[in-house]
Amino acid sequence: MDIANHLAVIDRLCAREFPAAHDRTDVGTGGPGYLMAELQTSGDFYEDDGTEREETEALYEADRDALGERLAERWGPADVFGLAGVFLRSVAGEELAEPWGTLASHVPDVHLWRAESGRWVALGVSQWDGELPFQLLAVVTETGPP
Template sequence: MTTARHLATIDLLRSRPFPGERSRSDVGDSGPGYHLAELATSEDFWEDRSRVELVAEQYEAERDALGVLLTARWGEPQIFSLWSVFRRGMDGEDIPEPWDGLSNHVPDLHLWRADGRWIALGVSQWDRELPFQLLAVITDTDPP
């Protein structure tokens, strides 16, 4: 998928209302107060774990390139670590979505605020053998 298509997906999700309950959309997951788009997904690494670092760098570079365009729109992003959110959730604190789910597989987010919504970009990987994903999140729920 191209950067132009990534931007179009982000703009589409910014204009969509949030659903009343969690559901799958044409680009990812949505739920009360959020949309999460899977902009790009790598192959898994079951057969070739030697490429993990290279692909991680590629997905971070894609996030950063898309982030340059979003920065031109909304200014410098906040870099928001999800480590403490993950820890707090593990300690039993009730963390709202999409933050709770994201904290399980995204180490940090580049975060902008525009028109009453948060827009975030992150790189996800659930486990070392599993694919990387470039994610975009649109939410009206403040980061915890």
């Protein structure tokens, strides 16, 4: 993991304007009120017996925590915000502001800060399915968690 590069990406997200429409960006995706960067992406696990997946998950969580320590130096300790309840609300048909609705479908929890700018900054580890890659995600949004 390249912490300096990841911090630079987060700084760029914090300074950028939000896109007017949902679209791909140079580092991930964005839309009205949010930007999401895919900081790291693992390989897939189609040929895995479960061992590599467990090791990769632990590595991505450790990388999130290490990056989070650097962000905590700026903004204080993170709040850990579980997204399971948000996911259940979205499945029940509740309209949730982005990026929270989509994020809850593949990230179990985020480490969350409020930057001086008033924007929310979140780090999370994504995995859509058991065979698909993990991703270390950084999210910057003007919309607080639901």
